[in-house]
Amino acid sequence: MLKHHQMKKSGKEIATDFEKIWNFPNCIGAIDGKRVVIQAPAGSGSVYYNYKGTHSIVLMAVCDAHYRFLIVDVGDSGRHSDGGVLAQSAFGQALESGTLSLPSSRELPCTATRAPYVFVGDEAFPLRTHMLRPYPGRNLPDAKAVFNYRLSRARRIIENSFGILTARWQLFRKPIVAQPEHVVTFTKAAIALHNFLRIT
Template identity: 50%
Template sequence: MCSKKDILALMIIAEVCCEDEAESKTQKPRKWAKDWFLEKERFSNEKLLPKTPDEWRKEAELFEQVSGFPNCIGAIDGKHVEIEKPAHSGSFYFNYKKTFSIVLMAVVNANLEFLMVDVGQNGRVSDGGVFSNTTFAKLLSEGNLQIPQSRVVVPGEESLPYVFVADDAFCVDKNILKPYTGYHLTRQQEHFNAKLSSARVKVENVFGILANCFQVLLKPINLCPEKATIIVLTCCYLHNFLRQKDTPDSVNTTGSNGQSQGDGNNMLPLEPTHARNSTNLAKRTRDAFCNVINHNNNTNQ
């Protein structure tokens, strides 16, 4: 995804953001990195997302291989990245956990790589508003992601759309699945939830690896929100670069339960959404996935 020149620019950008302007001794590299950042726009999501239906299908095939969940093309989640209170900001960055933060929203694949990153929304944004404010959400709602058409997974069952898996911070949608909730779930619904969790845990793995590898994320970032945003974006891009190379265990290792060695607890989860206005189509889609997953489970027993 990134050339050596790209990586050098990213590292300089991160260093520049972390140091005092008056103490800089690298003005030429600083200017070059700034020009690179402004002109190349390497942080746009379009640089990460699959471009064609075939590329999305490959993501789905890998997810099914590693988690047994069909037609999954990504796991979505978000975290509050803590920052020190910005000057003169009032409660603008004040989140539900009573700290100050910017939000990192991400979609990851089964290889623990970022497919989408959106960073910088203020921590005060309401639970449902964080995702809906992203460029990715707009592309998804407008049908501009080049996602493949639905396919029949099990003969005799209805066709299933390609979907992203998420948790209770999101609303169920025709292309977004989250677990069933409640105290009286059927055995089939519980099995569906377990399968969905095995796919969705990939995004938690990535957040844990990210925090372990880039320890600037282990405590509140003492920079203005704009620079903190660049730091977090840089970490995400370097993470992908390291995942695709021969890298230390801290970037590649997961525990025996499939979880990353770091849990990213320093980054706060999004607040569960209180919205309950999922469409009938979205609910039927989840039920259809539940039927197919339980059919596969019965077949394999």
């Protein structure tokens, strides 16, 4: 059920936008998962039941600095965690195997330190060479607290993208009464229209 879609835009262009607009270098996308709430399909038991107490499918997405969706995997059942959905997705497997054709590392601004290009996510995602998440815990040293603040600013773009999607398409404001495969189609269509409107 999982599908993979990617807009044709270079990683360096995406990273330049994140650095200029959100002050986070080497970022090629913000990633998160959204639960698209559905009416429980007949006979599905707890397959689509999630930790929020609703039934849903998962929309896993990466967006750019302009709230446009770059990569989308939609259709996994809502009971799975964001990290689990990522691991099973085509995007996650390509990220793990190093076959995404990401740009080579570059020096961070005003330093001689080379760093890889990365996606930014929350604590639900694993820390990897090309995946950053916040430092855990509270009362962090200043340098780590500043890092978390700046990562959070960049990461919130995907949450805002989901918010724009939901506000524009009222379909997502209440449980969708349809079979999961149809909800996948509705979600893809809404994302395509969302991107079209953001671009034009």
